[in-house]
Amino acid sequence: MITFEQVTKRYGDQTVAVDGLDLTIASGELTVLVGPSGCGKTTTLRMINRLEPASAGRIAIDDRAIDSLDAMTLRRGIGYVMQHSGLFPHRSVFDNIATVPRLLGWKKPAVQERVHRLIETVGLSPSLATRYPHQLSGGQQQRVGVARALAADPPILLMDEPFAAVDPIVRRRLQDELLDLQARLQKTIVFVTHDIDEAIRLGDRIAIFAVGGRLAQFDTPRNLLAAPADDFVADFLGRDRELKRLALLDVRQAPRMHAPPLVDNDRAVPEAKESTVHDWVVVHDNAGRLLGWRHRGASALQPFTDTVSPTTALDRVLAAALRSPIGVVPVVDDDGCLDGLIGPAELRKALA
């Protein structure tokens, strides 16, 4: 647990980077600090390992003030990953990763074992161990940066816009890998980004900073999107924040439309009962398997181009519903059975 109590950071010319910050970062969670440039998010991060000293207030890790430790000891216990990997160009991948274990005086075999395991953990080929940073791609450099930060197994990992300098496809993959890594390692991660989509994708909790170093809101992505505290937060989340909320939910969290637009092909349904609102029906067989759809009263069945599963994210459901000729998309469960329909009305209810 990292706690900020009334922490202020002022620079020489009286510029206030962080203003009276109160923030508690829970252990084992990935907390994202996000905001426009100049909002103090990076300064906040850098105060944790004392790259920047706080001007006032108290910062503590597990109730122990960070000032009570020697700066080097503190830093060796906190992993740090930065935007441009900051790898040592004169050291091989192996030696870069081995930096902190060696500083801590680990024995040679222990260092070797640890480094080789980390190279695998971050998804690098073992053959890269003897390479030098300039021989690696941007994505590989970031992976080495993460491995170096994790080398001495610190409980806390600070990440300062680590994926900002790689291309979008690699960034997406690195984000996935980080989530995967975090699921296994359960570190306390503090992650700085200016990209709200990245924050929503990665964060267990998000702290949104406003210019002037003010904490505008601190909550889970869902709560933030559902109830922005003020106009600044709403604006920062974007006009498409309902779409972002949809992306965080899946089919199981949405209501579904069932009969009457859903009919069993083997039972004759009186035309009058088919539907009062819709001019189409979705047809399944008596085992519950989806057959297709037809116009009311017509007999020719048409196939669906898209179906969704219970775990499909709702933003994809919306896209599929918009593509569907009848404006709704059928949900097909793992056994191949039709489990209701979802359209815009159901999506609205899911957000309500």
Place this chain on the structure above:
Amino acid sequence: MSRYVLVLVAMMLGLLSLPAQAIGLEADGLGVAGQLVDWFVAPAQWHGPTSLPTRIVEHLYYMTSAMAIALLIALPVGIGLGHWGRGGLLAINVANMGRAVPSFGLVILMFLLVGFGFVPVLVALVALAIPPMVTNSYVGMQAVDPAVRTAAIALGLSRWQRLFQVELPIAMPLVMAGIRTSAVQVLSTATLAAYVGLGGLGRYLIDGLAQQQLAQVVGGALVVAVLAVLLEALLAGLQHLLVSPGLRREG
């Protein structure tokens, strides 16, 4: 490297093809090439206090003493200023002013001040050697990527660990470039020692000119040039050992 060898070969060919008369020196029927060979193979050239090996040892002694002192002054100054990032411009400008002082003038000045001996020569050579090493090591240290410096701090390296394990190794190519430049300059300028009555390879140049013996002058100059090339090769090899392969990019 190969550049130096080419220049050297061209110089030799040019000189050797000159008939002695062309430069107005005594003509005894032999061309410069023949005189040069005579000069090299003369028994006195290989034994005794004025022999070639003795002169070379003297010459190298002047150079290494001056370089040792200059290294002790220039590297801490250049590296320290580059590391702290303060006062660098001042130091470089002072060093560059030092470059503008002619070594010959300095030798004579020091000679007038302290008289005969090694000191005037040493002062002039040290003054000559310092500027390239200060400038190059300062620039090398300054050029270390700020992200790398930050990373080193964030990983928990102490100031000295950062200096010796990160910044200095990264600055090493430029530090070595400065040392190479200085060493070759000092080696050739150490010929000035002969002007104030010392030995070294400069004796051949001064005595040769005084005695109007072209062979001696050319021979002495050739030996200095060959030594310079060897020194450059030696230092290039040392640099190869000292600089991490991670810093060697293509080209």
